[in-house]
Amino acid sequence: MALYEYVCMNKKCKHRMEKIIFSEDEEKALRCEKCNAKKLKKIMSVCSPPDVRGLNAANGYTRTKE
Ligand SMILES: [Zn+2]
Numbered sequence: 001m002a003l004y005e006y007v008c009m010n011k012k013c014k015h016r017m018e019k020i021i022f023s024e025d026e027e028k029a030l031r032c033e034k035c036n037a038k039k040l041k042k043i044m045s046v047c048s049p050p051d052v053r054g055l056n057a058a059n060g061y062t063r064t065k066e
Pocket of ligand 1: 008009010013014015032033034035036037
């Protein structure tokens with residue numbers, strides 16, 4: 001499982017999105033959530049770490065209130 005950032009290759013769209021990929025098949029079936037294009041470019045964002053809160057939310061992690 002890994003968090004990747006993708007950018008849509010559709011010149012009219014260029015939508016950026018972060019996706020948590022669980023399997024290779026899931027990545028192959030990935031489409032732009034805005035224009036539904038299949039051409040997505042994976043971005044290796046080294047200097048910007050993944051959103052930890054978003055990752056935790058996707059894992060069903062909830063912090064109990066005190
Ligand atoms: Zn798109």
